[in-house]
Amino acid sequence: MFELQVTPGGNRPIYRQIIDQVRQAVATSELAVGDGLPSVRQLAEELVLNHNTVAKAYAELVREGVLESQHGRGVFVAKRRRVFSASERKRRLDQAMNVFLSEVLTLDYTPQQIEEAVAKRLDQMTGSKAEESEGD
Amino acid sequence: MFELQVTPGGNRPIYRQIIDQVRQAVATSELAVGDGLPSVRQLAEELVLNHNTVAKAYAELVREGVLESQHGRGVFVAKRRRVFSASERKRRLDQAMNVFLSEVLTLDYTPQQIEEAVAKRLDQMTGSKAEESEGD
DNA sequence: TATAGTGTACTGTAAGAAGTGGTACACTAA
């Protein structure tokens, strides 16, 4: 079952927390292509939020090509496709790396530690596909 | 010479762009320990900003231990030191990785491509210390 | 000592983002 959790008052906006977690669930195959997501109102009730906040997150994920919405039916995980141009992809990768690396280097992690941590997390994410769907 | 550039109206706040670039300059040793930074008013004039915006960025960098301010004299690159607890460092590393990885995985980069890109950029950052200070 | 330049700290103002609350409409499926 797809669960997500949100902490209001954190440094990161709620709707962005939803985006992060859905992205991650898709990346780890916890959510497979075609899977349905909770409706905006249902998820809003679960998380004690306004439905507009959930809708905002879903809308951005649709824009990114992660989700696909069907009016009157629901929101579903979309088939993998590229929505950005090659140069835009590169630009976003570079910017994301800059932010990430300048942050962790400031935290005084060494390059080796960073590379290891990234490799480990990537393995966690993409290696353990759908292994939790046994207890359903 | 230390140059930095800022784009207003971008997705990232101006003061945060300053923080990112100073962090990066320190990480790459473009700015060495003890080096002075432009004064808040001078930098504000260069970038056509309010001095409060620059001061806000500097203040956060001081809080992070990247910079050190001397009242009446200026702001300087601080000696490397840790300002966060071990658990806080780990928490920040994890959060930064989550944001970074969910973002680039959504961009449809493969784990291999991501690891390579990170390794390459890390090498650029920490390998080419102060090599541009020849054309001064 | 005067003066200029420094960081810092206020106040006030304006614009935008984030989030809530409510309503409404078109669509789908039972």
Add this chain to the structure above:
DNA sequence: TTAGTGTACCACTTCTTACAGTACACTATA
């Protein structure tokens, strides 16, 4: 017909970002 869906508004509040101006304590230098 009815319930549930996505979507689109509007109004409102709170917080963040940024600007504008002023002020003060400090440092260095003439």
